[in-house]
Amino acid sequence: MDVVPVSLAGRSYDVTIKRGCVLDDFAHGASEYFESYRAKGAVKARKVPVVADTNTHLIFKAALEQSLASEGLAPDWFVVEPGEGAKSWAVLEQLTDWLLELGITRSDHVIALGGGVVGDLTGFACAVLKRGCEFIQIPTTLLAQVDSSVGGKTAINTRAGKNLIGAFHQPAAVFIDPMVLDTLPDREMRAGYAEVIKYALLGDAVFFDWLSDNGTKVLAREPDALAHAIATSIRAKAAIVAEDERETTGVRALLNLGHTFGHALEAETGFSDRLLHGEAVATGMVLAAQYSARRGDISQEDAKRASTAIGDAGLPANVASLGITCSGSALADHMRHDKKMEGGTLPFLLLKGIGQAYLARDVELADIAEFLGEQLGAQ
Numbered sequence: 453m454d455v456v457p458v459s460l461a462g463r464s465y466d467v468t469i470k471r472g473c474v475l476d477d478f479a480h481g482a483s484e485y486f487e488s489y490r491a492k493g494a495v496k497a498r499k500v501p502v503v504a505d506t507n508t509h510l511i512f513k514a515a516l517e518q519s520l521a522s523e524g525l526a527p528d529w530f531v532v533e534p535g536e537g538a539k540s541w542a543v544l545e546q547l548t549d550w551l552l553e554l555g556i557t558r559s560d561h562v563i564a565l566g567g568g569v570v571g572d573l574t575g576f577a578c579a580v581l582k583r584g585c586e587f588i589q590i591p592t593t594l595l596a597q598v599d600s601s602v603g604g605k606t607a608i609n610t611r612a613g614k615n616l617i618g619a620f621h622q623p624a625a626v627f628i629d630p631m632v633l634d635t636l637p638d639r640e641m642r643a644g645y646a647e648v649i650k651y652a653l654l655g656d657a658v659f660f661d662w663l664s665d666n667g668t669k670v671l672a673r674e675p676d677a678l679a680h681a682i683a684t685s686i687r688a689k690a691a692i693v694a695e696d697e698r699e700t701t702g703v704r705a706l707l708n709l710g711h712t713f714g715h716a717l718e719a720e721t722g723f724s725d726r727l728l729h730g731e732a733v734a735t736g737m738v739l740a741a742q743y744s745a746r747r748g749d750i751s752q753e754d755a756k757r758a759s760t761a762i763g764d765a766g767l768p769a770n771v772a773s774l775g776i777t778c779s780g781s782a783l784a785d786h787m788r789h790d791k792k793m794e795g796g797t798l799p800f801l802l803l804k805g806i807g808q809a810y811l812a813r814d815v816e817l818a819d820i821a822e823f824l825g826e827q828l829g830a831q
């Protein structure tokens with residue numbers, strides 16, 4: 453078992469990483485968070501609100517019900533359709549109305565049982581509900597286990613772009629059970645793996661080499677390799693979040709490597725199954741490496757190593773192969789909504805080497821548009 457603390461003034465919490473911690477004994481491990489439900493007058497006494505999507509509801513319903521029953525509790529389910537569509541105003545409204553009807557109080561803990569979509573939606577609902585109530589993350593995708601469940605970024609999407617309405621709201625606890633990934637489709641495993649490669653590229657060359665040797669084992673869900681990849685990722689994220697919780701100093705922005713390009717690709721493909729978030733980030737990291745090489749920040753050889761690692765994992769390393777027909781300028785236009793925008797300029801996460809990401813403040817969007825035009829045309 454690994455317990456990774458996320459140290460934040462007045463709002464620290466633990467990330468527990470343990471095989472079986474959800475499927476076998478979640479309610480026992482999390483029992484301290486359920487006191488309010490046992491107390492007289494709590495939300496539908498002894499019923500715990502759980503947000504899931506139809507897949508995670510179907511797959512984990514019985515296990516969670518059994519586990520909560522051992523503590524004298526039962527789940528009250530709010531189930532959304534799978535996919536980015538649930539990160540919307542409409543679903544947020546339904547979820548907050550439901551929680552209010554249950555009589556939720558600030559000290560009650562809502563459970564987010566699912567991938568990044570369920571986590572981001574539930575976290576945001578809890579951030580705004582009564583100006584902040586508690587929630588627990590039970591991430592069930594690799595992406596959510598290595599990234600979205602930790603750090604307190606919560607959000608929904610809007611017509612204008614990705615995660616544009618949101619809040620920083622930290623969970624009270626995170627429980628990561630790698631066993632839940634046994635049912636995850638391979639494509640989703642690969643998408644989550646993109647965020648694992650991200651930690652290596654942004655700040656850990658040793659981890660990059662380890663992934664080159666062990667990535668296949670991680671994707672095959674071999675327990676030791678998977679546990680190492682999850683724990684290394686979460687330690688990296690916890691350290692960055694502890695240093696710059698609200699992305700104000702530039703340190704947390706490192707976690708956005710590949711995302712400015714990636715979010716533009718997601719917007720252009722309609723936030724759909726056509727390109728998953730992790731896939732878009734994978735292509736975005738290759739673009740960041742190639743653009744860094746074009747500026748002379750990183751050697752062509754290291755840029756190639758980054759793109760090879762991504763391609764070898766079965767992720768889209770070549771933007772031209774995505775079948776996107778728009779111009780480079782159209783892609784760059786999506787970036788004007790990026791939350792890192794300062795005045796008229798957009799700082800970009802670029803690479804000086806493998807494991808050496810930095811925030812470049814001298815990038816012109818017009819140059820990015822030209823670069824993207826070249827890349828979209830290249831086969």
Ligand SMILES: NC(=O)c1ccc[n+]([C@@H]2O[C@H](COP(=O)([O-])OP(=O)(O)OC[C@H]3O[C@@H](n4cnc5c(N)ncnc54)[C@H](O)[C@@H]3O)[C@@H](O)[C@H]2O)c1
Nearest residue numbers: 507534535567568569592593595599600605632635636729
């Ligand atoms: N808050 C953050 O810091 C942060 C970080 C990274 C990504 N994100 C967000 O996360 C979202 C992507 O999350 P995701 O990749 O987890 O996608 P997701 O939540 O859409 O889940 C992917 C698919 O896997 C299914 N699924 C989930 N767990 C399963 C399991 N154990 N077995 C079988 N199927 C399962 C889901 O039903 C869904 O169909 C994006 O919206 C992205 O913006 C947020």
Ligand SMILES: O=C(O)C(=O)C[C@@H](O)[C@H](O)[C@H](O)COP(=O)(O)O
Nearest residue numbers: 599603605614615704707708711791
């Ligand atoms: O935790 C962070 O900080 C991240 O940037 C993690 C990203 O993987 C994640 O996709 C995040 O939601 C992107 O944030 P945004 O601020 O660009 O919307």
Ligand SMILES: [Zn+2]
Nearest residue numbers: 647711729733
């Ligand atoms: Zn991401």
